[in-house]
Structure formats: C-alpha cells, structure tokens
Amino acid sequence: xxxxxxxxxxxxxxxxxxxxxxxxVDEVDVDLRRGESLAVIGESGSGKSTIAGALLRLLxxxxxxxxxxxxxxxxxxxxxxxRERHRMQFVPQDAGSSLDPRWRxxxxxxxxxxxxxxxTREARERASEMLERVGLEPPLQERFPHQLSGGQRQRxxxxxxxLSDPRLVICDEAVSALDVSLQAEIVNLLVELRAERGLTYxxxxxxxxxxxxxxxxxxxxYLGRIVEFGAVRDVLDHPQHPYTQGLLSSLPDAxxxxxxxxxxxxxxxxxxxxxxxxxxxxxxxxxxxxCSSIDPNTVVVASDHAAACHLxxxxxxxxxxxxxxxxxxxxxxxxxxx
Amino acid sequence: MAGESxxxxxxxxxxxxxxxxxxxxxxxxxxxxxxRMVGLVGESGSGKTATGLALLGLHxxxxxxxxxxxxxxxxxxxxxxxxxxNRLRGSIVGMIFQDPMTALNPLxxxxxxxxxxxxxxxxxxxxxxxxxxxxxLARVGLPDPAGRYRRYPHxxxxxxxxxxxxxxxxxxxxxxxxADEPTTALDLTIQAQILTLLRTLCVDEGMSVLLITHxxxxxxxxxxxxxxxxxxxxxxxxxxxxxxxxxxxxxxxRLMASRPRIDGWxxxxxxxxxxxxxxxxxxxxxxxxxxxxxxxxxxxxxxELVTLSAGRRVRCIRAVEPDQVSFGAAAVAP
Numbered sequence: 001x002x003x004x005x006x007x008x009x010x011x012x013x014x015x016x017x018x019x020x021x022x023x024x025v026d027e028v029d030v031d032l033r034r035g036e037s038l039a040v041i042g043e044s045g046s047g048k049s050t051i052a053g054a055l056l057r058l059l060x061x062x063x064x065x066x067x068x069x070x071x072x073x074x075x076x077x078x079x080x081x082x083r084e085r086h087r088m089q090f091v092p093q094d095a096g097s098s099l100d101p102r103w104r105x106x107x108x109x110x111x112x113x114x115x116x117x118x119x120t121r122e123a124r125e126r127a128s129e130m131l132e133r134v135g136l137e138p139p140l141q142e143r144f145p146h147q148l149s150g151g152q153r154q155r156x157x158x159x160x161x162x163l164s165d166p167r168l169v170i171c172d173e174a175v176s177a178l179d180v181s182l183q184a185e186i187v188n189l190l191v192e193l194r195a196e197r198g199l200t201y202x203x204x205x206x207x208x209x210x211x212x213x214x215x216x217x218x219x220x221x222y223l224g225r226i227v228e229f230g231a232v233r234d235v236l237d238h239p240q241h242p243y244t245q246g247l248l249s250s251l252p253d254a255x256x257x258x259x260x261x262x263x264x265x266x267x268x269x270x271x272x273x274x275x276x277x278x279x280x281x282x283x284x285x286x287x288x289x290x291c292s293s294i295d296p297n298t299v300v301v302a303s304d305h306a307a308a309c310h311l312x313x314x315x316x317x318x319x320x321x322x323x324x325x326x327x328x329x330x331x332x333x334x335x336x337x338x
Numbered sequence: 339m340a341g342e343s344x345x346x347x348x349x350x351x352x353x354x355x356x357x358x359x360x361x362x363x364x365x366x367x368x369x370x371x372x373x374r375m376v377g378l379v380g381e382s383g384s385g386k387t388a389t390g391l392a393l394l395g396l397h398x399x400x401x402x403x404x405x406x407x408x409x410x411x412x413x414x415x416x417x418x419x420x421x422x423x424n425r426l427r428g429s430i431v432g433m434i435f436q437d438p439m440t441a442l443n444p445l446x447x448x449x450x451x452x453x454x455x456x457x458x459x460x461x462x463x464x465x466x467x468x469x470x471x472x473x474x475l476a477r478v479g480l481p482d483p484a485g486r487y488r489r490y491p492h493x494x495x496x497x498x499x500x501x502x503x504x505x506x507x508x509x510x511x512x513x514x515x516x517a518d519e520p521t522t523a524l525d526l527t528i529q530a531q532i533l534t535l536l537r538t539l540c541v542d543e544g545m546s547v548l549l550i551t552h553x554x555x556x557x558x559x560x561x562x563x564x565x566x567x568x569x570x571x572x573x574x575x576x577x578x579x580x581x582x583x584x585x586x587x588x589x590x591x592r593l594m595a596s597r598p599r600i601d602g603w604x605x606x607x608x609x610x611x612x613x614x615x616x617x618x619x620x621x622x623x624x625x626x627x628x629x630x631x632x633x634x635x636x637x638x639x640x641x642e643l644v645t646l647s648a649g650r651r652v653r654c655i656r657a658v659e660p661d662q663v664s665f666g667a668a669a670v671a672p
Contacts, residue, residue: 043525044496149613179381179552184596184607191606206525209555209598213607236600250530251600252555264527265499266481 004030004067005167005200006055011064013047013054022272023062024050026224030202032168037194037201039232040206041247045268047224050206052170056090057081069167086116089166091174095157099145104152105129105248106141116164126303133198134189151182155189162193172180172204203239208209208247211236217304220244223271226298230305240299241306242284278310288309342411344370344393344514344546348417350405351388351397351570353617356467362388362618364570365406366433367643370563375540377578378558378565380388383614385431385570390516391414393548394433395423398461410514429459432507433664436519438499442491448475448502449487455509470508478505479535497528501535508539515539520552535558554594563649566590569615569625572643576650586657589626624654632656 003180014021032038040048053059055066057076069087073240076084092098099108106127113123131141134155145153154174161169171190175183191213193199203214211218211232218235220228220243228241239245246264248254249265266283269275275282281291291310300306301314351363363385370376375430380385393415394403410430416531418426427433435441442451452474453467462470462663468487475483478501491499500520507515517536521529535559540547549561557564557578562582566574566589574587585591612629615621623638624630630637635657643653652658 043527046374101377180554180593181381181596181610184598184609187598187610188612207598208425209600212600213598213605247526248600250526252533252553253600255530255533255559264530267495267528333594 003033004031005036005069006202007065007067008055009065011051011054012062013050013059014062015050015157017023017272018190019290020272024224024271025054027063028221028226030219030225032200032202032329034167034200035194035198036217037203039203039205039211039218040221041205041211041218042221043268045271046221047247047271048206048221051221052090052172052202052204055168055170056088057085064239068095082146086112086164087167089161089169091154091157091161091169091171092172093176095149095153096145099153099156101145104142104144104147105136105156108145109156109163113163113257114162127159127163130163131156132161134159134193149182150178151186154186156177158186158189158193162199164198166199168200168202168206170183170202172295173206174203175210176205176207190214208236209251220247222276223268225279226308227280228307228309234302234305236242238301238305240301240305240312241280241309242286242311244281244307246283246285278308341372342513342546343372344410344442344548345407345409346393346406347628348390348406349389349392349408350403351385351392351407352403352405355618356461358618361620362570363392366570366572367406368565368568368572368575370548372546374562375537375543375549375560376563376565377472377554377561377567378550378554378567379554379557379590380567381552381614383569383617384567386552386567387518388570389567390433390548393433393516394427394431396433399594403537404478425459428455428507429510430512431516432512433518434503434507434520435498437521438496438503439491441503442499442506444491446490448489448491448494448505450478452487452502452506454508455506455544459510471505472594474504474505474509478502478508479503479531496524497531497597500524500528500532502536504532508543508545511543512545514546516548516550518634518665519552521556522551522553529556531660553597554582554590555597564590567655569621570617571625571653572651573626573653574651575643575650580650586650586652587626588630588656589655592629602607625666640662643645 011025011028013025014023019139025107031195035300040051044050054061061074071084071150099105110123113126128141136152136155178186186210194201209304215232218232219226221241228235228244235244239248250264262285276292277293278296281287296310298308301312342548345365346368349366353360353362366389380386390425393408397404404416413430418516427606453471456462456467456470472483475486480486480498482503494502509612521532539545547578551557561578564576564578565572566587568589576589581590585594592610595625596610598607610629615625624641627633627637641653641655643651645651
C-alpha cells in the first residue's frame with residue numbers, strides 16, 4: 001500500500017442557481033498522504049466547504065476523479081457507497097445542530113456503530129470509552145446536547161467521527177465558533193488524537209493563525225481555485241500569492257501598533273460571475289494589465305510550494321501540483337528559523 | 339464637546355432568575371477616555387456583554403438589578419426612565435452587535451433603518467434624512483451607498499451588513515460607541531477592514547469606543563487601553579502595549595498564551611484549565627484562584643483592584659508584592 005490516501009484530480013462542483021450554474025469549485029487537485037494533515041484556507045465563498053461536501057459524497061460533482069483509500073471514490077453509488085462511507089468522517093463547525101436534540105449524546109454516538117452492525121451493548125461500551133477519551137466523563141454522556149457547553153458538544157462530534165476508525169477526518173471550521181481558551185483545548189485534543197491514532201486530517205478553516213498547530217501542508221483557495229499551496233511553514237514565511245500575503249496582513253497581530261494597516265480591500269466577488277483572468281485581480285494591490293485577461297499558470301517556487309500568479313517567477317519546472325512534500329524534520333526547520 | 343470620557347463606577351448587574359440571583363458584573367470600575375478605544379476582554383461568561391448592555395440601558399428592569407454609576411461627561415447613563423434612555427441611545431451612546439442579521443430589522447431597508455435614527459433624534463424630514471443617511475453609508479465604506487440604501491439586510495454580505503449596522507449606530511454622531519464582538523463572525527480580511535474603520539471613526543470623528551471582544555489580538559491591533567474581566571470582575575486595566583507585553587494578572591497572561599500564533603510551530607496551545615465560575619455561585623477571595631497556577635493561601639482573601647501606576651490597575655496579590663514576578667512568557671511556559 002502506498003502512502004497516498006487521497007488523490008483528487010480536476011474536481012469541479014456546480015450549484016444550480018435559477019436557470020444557470022455556478023461553479024463553486026473549479027479544477028481542484030488535492031493529495032493527502034496517510035497520517036498527514038492538510039489545511040484548506042480561504043474566505044467565505046471560496047469553496048472550502050464545497051470541497052468537503054464533494055469529498056464526503058454529499059454533493060454531486062461536475063467533473064474530476066477521486067481515489068480514496070484504494071477505492072474509485074467518485075463512482076461509488078448506493079449500497080457499496082453506504083458500506084464504505086465510514087472510512088471518511090466529518091466534524092462540523094456547530095456540533096449543536098448536528099446532534100439530535102432529543103437524544104442523549106451517548107445514544108447519538110452509539111447509533112452509527114449499531115447501524116454498521118455492531119451489537120448494541122458493545123457499541124454502547126465503545127461509545128462510552130471514546131467519549132471518555134475526548135474528555136467527556138460518564139455523567140456528561142447522559143446529557144442532552146442543550147445541557148452541554150459548545151466545547152463539550154464539539155468533543156461529542158469528535159468522538160462520533162472517530163468511533164468508526166476513519167481513514168480521513170474532515171474538520172470544517174471545527175473550532176471557529178469557540179472562545180480562544182476553549183479553541184486551544186479542542187485544537188490540542190485534535191493534535192493529540194492524531195498522534196495517538198495516526199489520523200489523517202483535512203482541516204478547513206478561515207483562521208490562518210491555526211495553521212502551525214494543526215497542519216503540515218496548506219491549500220489556499222480563492223473563488224473555487226487553488227491560488228497557492230505548500231508546506232505550512234513555507235507558505236506562512238514566504239507567501240507568494242498576493243492573496244495569501246493579504247490574508248497574513250489581515251491578522252490582528254500584523255497591525256502596526258495603534259495604527260491602521262492595509263487589509264485586503266473589497267470583498268470576494270459573486271462566484272456566479274467570477275472576474276476574467278486572475279480571479280483575484282480586482283482586489284489585488286499589485287495587479288498588472290495581463291492579470292485581467294489571462295489566467296495565471298501555477299508556478300512552482302520551491303519543492304512542493306507553488307502559486308498561481310503572473311508575478312511569481314519560477315525557480316523550477318512545474319511538477320505535479322499539490323504533490324505531497326517529502327517531510328523535513330521539524331527540528332531542522334526550527335533551526336532554520338532561529 | 340471634547341474631553342468627555344466614560345467613567346464606570348462600581349457597576350453591578352444582577353439577574354434575578356428562579357434559581358436565585360446571578361451576578362453577571364461585580365463591582366466593575368473603569369474609564370474610557372475621550373477619543374480612546376478601549377478593549378473589554380474576557381471569556382464567555384466574564385460579564386463583558388452585560389456591561390455593554392447596561393451602558394445603553396438595554397437590560398430588562400423587571401429581571402435585572404443594576405447598581406453603581408456610569409457617567410459620560412456630565413450625563414449619568416444608568417437608571418434612566420425609558421424616554422430619557424431613548425434620547426441618549428443613538429445621540430450620545432451607540433451600540434453595534436456581533437450579528438447584524440439579528441440586530442437589523444429584516445423587513446426594513448438599510449436606508450430606512452439608518453435614516454430612522456436621524457429623523458427621530460434630529461427631526462430632519464425624510465429627504466434630508468435620506469441624504470444624510472447616504473453620506474453616512476459612504477462614510478462607513480459601503481460601495482454604491484445610494485443603491486444599497488434601498489436594499490434589505492439579507493441582500494448584503496456579512497461584512498457589508500456589519501458596515502450598515504455601524505452606519506445606523508453612528509448616524510447621529512454618538513460620542514461613545516459600544517461595539518460587542520463586531521468582527522467575531524467575519525472573515526479575517528473583513529475583520530481587518532471593520533477594525534480599521536472603527537479605528538478611523540475613533541481618530542477622525544473623536545468618538546470614544548468600547549470594543550468588547552474575546553480576542554486579545556483584536557485588542558492589540560486597534561485599542562489604546564485594555565480592561566480584562568473575569569467572572570464579572572475587572573482584574574486588570576492598563577495601556578494596551580503594557581498589558582499585552584507584560585500582563586500582571588495571571589488570567590490576562592493565560593488568555594494571551596492560549597491564542598494561536600502564526601509564528602508558532604507544532605507546540606501545544608496553552609490551555610486555561612477549568613471554567614469561569616457560574617454567576618449564581620458566590621465564591622470568595624480571588625475568583626480566578628481555582629484555575630490559577632500561582633494560587634496560594636493568601637488568595638483565599640478578597641483581592642482589591644490595586645493601582646500600580648497611573649492607568650495601571652491589577653487585582654492580584656502577586657502584582658503588589660515587592661519581589662513580584664512578571665506573568666509574561668516565562669511564567670506561562672510549560
């Protein structure tokens with residue numbers, strides 16, 4: 001078995017709007033190795049959650065292929081799909097609305113196992129163990145969702161996702177609605193669980209500051225297209241695309257003391273009418289003439305670091321986009337930074 | 339006009355519920371200086387929002403007891419009869435909320451909601467109020483203000499809705515703006531734009547701003563001063579840079595350390611164990627003690643908010659001891 005867990009090529013997803021179609025995700029490639037954590041970042045409307053929906057086979061795809069865990073994932077249908085679904089699990093932003101309000105949370109966690117054919121008694125025991133592992137003591141397991149805090153509900157969602165031993169866990173803004181101190185707890189829990197169980201994460205977030213903690217590699221998405229990808233440290237330390245640079249300078253930490261900085265101007269355009277040429281050009285501070293007419297190619301700037309921008313110069317022949325990096329020991333990187 | 343500041347003195351907010359009394363704010367005192375932007379920070383349940391609502395007289399008097407005083411210049415804001423409170427809201431104090439979708443009326447156009455305040459407070463007729471409203475919509479950076487005037491809230495993106503709500507709040511040039519988590523639900527890029535707008539309003543229009551947030555990063559970006567609240571009590575006050583560089587209350591320090599940082603690497607985030615005590619309990623001594631790594635016996639005694647230097651106050655025994663240690667990076671490292 002190779003190290004490759006997920007290979008997505010040319011994924012496009014359309015939504016029907018009125019009589020027309022809106023392309024929410026356009027020709028996106030995603031690669032994930034076993035045990036790796038990949039983040040997808042971008043603003044609302046960039047297509048992050050649509051990618052999750054397509055991977056989870058909850059949304060019909062317009063184009064592209066998906067190979068997942070040795071299966072031709074995109075063409076599975078009906079009973080075979082239902083049988084294999086457990087391999088990919090999901091942790092939503094608001095666990096409160098994804099739990100049945102009339103069920104005690106332990107029942108909600110137990111149900112998927114029972115459906116999958118586990119004996120009820122064994123399923124209950126395993127659910128209880130898993131809930132305890134994520135930090136929910138037995139008395140809390142007998143509560144209803146509304147009797148739990150937001151952080152506790154998030155733990156329930158994590159327990160439910162992990163119970164079927166998934167190969168891939170997709171977290172869609174899983175910590176975005178939480179207070180900073182609670183957010184830290186849940187992030188630490190996800191990191192611990194990954195180390196303990198060798199989990200593979202696809203981590204969708206709009207909070208770029210979380211990247212160093214939760215991801216090895218990152219894809220930056222803008223209006224349905226990948227504008228930059230690479231190892232987290234490379235992208236954060238040497239952002240190539242003006243959009244990535246803009247995201248970084250929008251971080252509160254990047255504001256000059258007491259002053260006013262230059263955030264990315266304007267808002268993400270309507271995906272039904274994406275701008276011609278580079279889709280970012282109307283908001284780009286450094287756009288030149290050709291940006292409004294010619295689609296930029298993806299330019300490789302370093303090993304496994306590339307950006308789609310006319311102003312980025314190549315240092316290398318373009319290789320397979322989004323290919324997994326060969327991992328560099330973190331101690332080396334840390335040394336390199338200091 | 340100039341030189342007015344907000345002085346909150348021994349503010350308490352107590353909710354009466356079936357189970358008994360819930361103290362949301364306990365004896366809070368702080369100032370928002372003229373033309374300054376002050377960040378009010380703390381976790382959920384720290385009493386930040388209850389403080390903001392009290393300043394606008396928005397608590398239900400039949401279930402809430404409010405004590406102490408809050409003066410803006412010469413004007414007392416607390417305990418006003420309804421009509422007097424109505425006159426103040428909008429003209430002296432304005433407020434914006436986290437979620438403009440629920441704060442704006444979905445059945446009225448943006449323009450109606452902005453011009454309504456102007457017509458009520460300044461007695462302008464419909465046409466003049468419309469002109470002023472469009473000016474203000476342009477002022478808060480709404481593209482195509484005349485067109486957007488006729489739009490309904492659901493027709494705008496989250497960022498533009500937030501701008502529209504700011505426009506409604508500042509339409510009558512209030513001198514104090516209370517902003518309750520105005521950027522928490524927004525994308526980072528839009529958050530940066532809205533924070534920049536608030537900062538500009540504060541500097542250019544001479545508005546004092548009380549910015550309620552749980553994110554110390556946001557405070558560091560735009561605020562002049564910080565008020566850190568825990569379990570309804572003010573635990574630390576000071577100029578932003580001093581407090582963030584060298585927090586003197588362990589709670590503020592831990593809140594700082596739990597933020598994810600872009601230059602972090604693979605390290606675990608610092609977590610504050612435990613939870614904010616419930617408002618219905620009436621603990622004694624330092625309220626942060628059960629979650630504090632530096633807690634000692636003396637912390638069981640009630641701690642006062644002690645002035646260390648001008649504008650710098652801390653409610654912690656260690657801050658006033660002669661050989662006190664900073665609660666900066668060294669103390670929070672694992």
